[in-house]
Amino acid sequence: MKFALSEKNYWLIHIFNGFILTVPILLVYVAMGLSFGFLAIDNGISPLNAILMSLLIYAGTAQLVGIQLIAIEASAFSILLTTFIINSRFFVMSSSIGRFLSQFKLYQKIFYACQLTDATFAIHTNRFIKLNPPKLELFTTNIIGHIVWVLSTIVGVxxxxxxYNFDSLGIDFAMPAMFIGLLLPLVLSKFHLLICIIASTLTILLYFLGLSYWTTLTSTVITIIIGLYLYKWNKI
Structure with missing residues (x-):
């Protein structure tokens, strides 16, 4: 007997698709969440505060840097400024993906923005290029990623x-590998490949010039300007 899927059951497919999309990034989320929980305790952060940081802030790298600044008793201004610089890349990402969210209501945009990460940005951008994915699928990827991050933090705490020796998790390799894997499906032409090479070269150059936390934002903005110029020049 075949199972006839009615329209009422489509939401199950959307949730399932959203879950499948998160599979490639979950191991990295687990590794980073474990490390954050471990480092938070190691730097004197209480278990409750560590878990609340992952639940309410959900900022990945900014959390890892933030707990180290708290540990050395840095000023509140220094902590806010540093985390602002690290997360400034989200201005670029949110403005890029925002054009696809015109059908979202205001509260949906706010909820979506609160759970936007580098990984989900890449996943959703790839989906928007190919089709118009249902909202439930998008929110499923965000929510699952957030849940896994919080649960991993709890285990890390x-x-x-x-x-525990977290070096065995291979986080230094896992993160670049994840982002390369997320980037490749977005490279659809020689022009896209050229932009990737420019961005990578700029990022490495600016890093060695000592821009530190400004590296990602600066290289992104410069690459966008170069990309727009080359795109318009190619259209002439």
């Missing part, structure tokens, strides 16, 4: 006092 638990292991924090047990001297």
């Amino acid at each position: 638990y292991l924090g006092g047990r001297n």
Whole structure:
């Protein structure tokens, strides 16, 4: 007997598709969440505060940097400024993906923005290029990523006092590998490949010039300007 899928059951497909899209990034989320929980405890952050940071802030790299600044008793201004610089790339990402969210209501845009990450940005951009994905699918990827991040933090907090060796997780390799894997499906032409090469070269150059946390934002803005110029020049 075949199962006839009615329109009422389509939401199950959207949720399932959203889950499948998150699979490539979940291992990295787990590794980073474990590391954050462990480092938070190691730097004197209480278990409750560490978990609340992952639940309410959900900022990945900014959280890892933030707990180290808190540990050295940096001023509130220094912490806010540093995390602002690190997260400034979201101005560019949100403005880029915002054009696809015209059908979203205001509260949906706010909820979506609160859970936007580098990984989900890449996943959703790729989906928007190919089709108009349902809202439920988009929110499913965001929510699952957030849940996994919080749960991983809880486990990391638990292991924090047990001297677990997190080097074995290979986070230094896992993160670049994840982002390369997310980028490749977005490279659809020689022009896209050229922009990737320009962005990579600029990022490496600016990093070695000592721009530190400004590297990502600066290289992104410069690459966008170059890309727009080349695109318009090619159209002439």
